[in-house]
Amino acid sequence: MAANEGVTPPGFLERIVPSSNYGDDNVPKIGLSIHHIDGSIAAAESRFFNPSSQASAHYGVDFDGSGRLWVPTDKVAYAQCQGNWQGWITVELASDHNDPNAGATPAQVDTVGRIIAFHEIPAFPAISPYSGGVGYHRLFGGVCAVHWGQTACPGDGIALQIERFCKAATGDLFPAPDQLVKRKANKKMWIAWLLDSNWCDVYYDGVIVDGFTNDDHPNQFGVGEKFQGYIDQGAGHTAYVNSADYTGPGGARERLARSAGLVA
Numbered sequence: 001m002a003a004n005e006g007v008t009p010p011g012f013l014e015r016i017v018p019s020s021n022y023g024d025d026n027v028p029k030i031g032l033s034i035h036h037i038d039g040s041i042a043a044a045e046s047r048f049f050n051p052s053s054q055a056s057a058h059y060g061v062d063f064d065g066s067g068r069l070w071v072p073t074d075k076v077a078y079a080q081c082q083g084n085w086q087g088w089i090t091v092e093l094a095s096d097h098n099d100p101n102a103g104a105t106p107a108q109v110d111t112v113g114r115i116i117a118f119h120e121i122p123a124f125p126a127i128s129p130y131s132g133g134v135g136y137h138r139l140f141g142g143v144c145a146v147h148w149g150q151t152a153c154p155g156d157g158i159a160l161q162i163e164r165f166c167k168a169a170t171g172d173l174f175p176a177p178d179q180l181v182k183r184k185a186n187k188k189m190w191i192a193w194l195l196d197s198n199w200c201d202v203y204y205d206g207v208i209v210d211g212f213t214n215d216d217h218p219n220q221f222g223v224g225e226k227f228q229g230y231i232d233q234g235a236g237h238t239a240y241v242n243s244a245d246y247t248g249p250g251g252a253r254e255r256l257a258r259s260a261g262l263v264a
């Protein structure tokens with residue numbers, strides 16, 4: 001459950017939208033979902049302050065990092081179809097209408113990190129609508145009656161910055177193992193995400209690949225060191241990770257093990 005629900009973070013402007021544009025379901029918040037506005041904060045407010053729009057988000061963050069609260073975080077913003085009712089705090093980022101795939105500005109990244117930290121959202125990428133963590137609108141997009149709706153929000157630039165938003169909240173990309181345990185994250189999926197991150201390469205049968213998600217393939221820290229019990233062995237195959245800071249105290253090997261909960 002998120003902390004400080006219903007409390008406005010210091011330095012944020014309160015501009016609460018009409019009550020017709022948000023609801024209440026008494027479901028504790030578990031994660032943060034990032035969206036982009038097709039334009040400016042003013043463009044979003046022109047819609048959110050229309051009492052008949054049935055649209056809103058909890059937060060808005062402008063290009064310069066200034067933040068505002070539109071919907072109290074103990075309420076339900078109308079931002080992402082079924083995701084509205086699954087315990088997510090939503091954040092809209094101002095974006096360039098002419099460059100929808102641009103990333104968030106450094107100031108926006110910092111402010112989103114402040115929101116994550118203020119509400120004590122687990123700073124790891126979301127893996128399902130029920131996992132908590134940090135996600136984005138189209139991550140679970142699809143038919144509104146079943147999924148989160150949008151399949152184009154946010155653009156690629158913001159979607160690829162989830163790691164940066166997490167790091168802005170904690171100063172460390174990799175959360176402590178107890179945080180993963182508390183959130184009951186699927187460790188196989190979490191390990192697969194880590195291996196798909198840009199800080200290490202993944203080799204399968206000696207060939208570099210983009211990700212490592214098949215449970216029937218072995219996965220090794222190095223020669224003879226496998227994720228016992230997390231990813232099953234696959235006969236006749238080998239796989240390993242490598243990175244510039246792979247070995248040594250605090251290196252990728254150790255961080256991967258800690259994030260997977262394999263070492264204290």
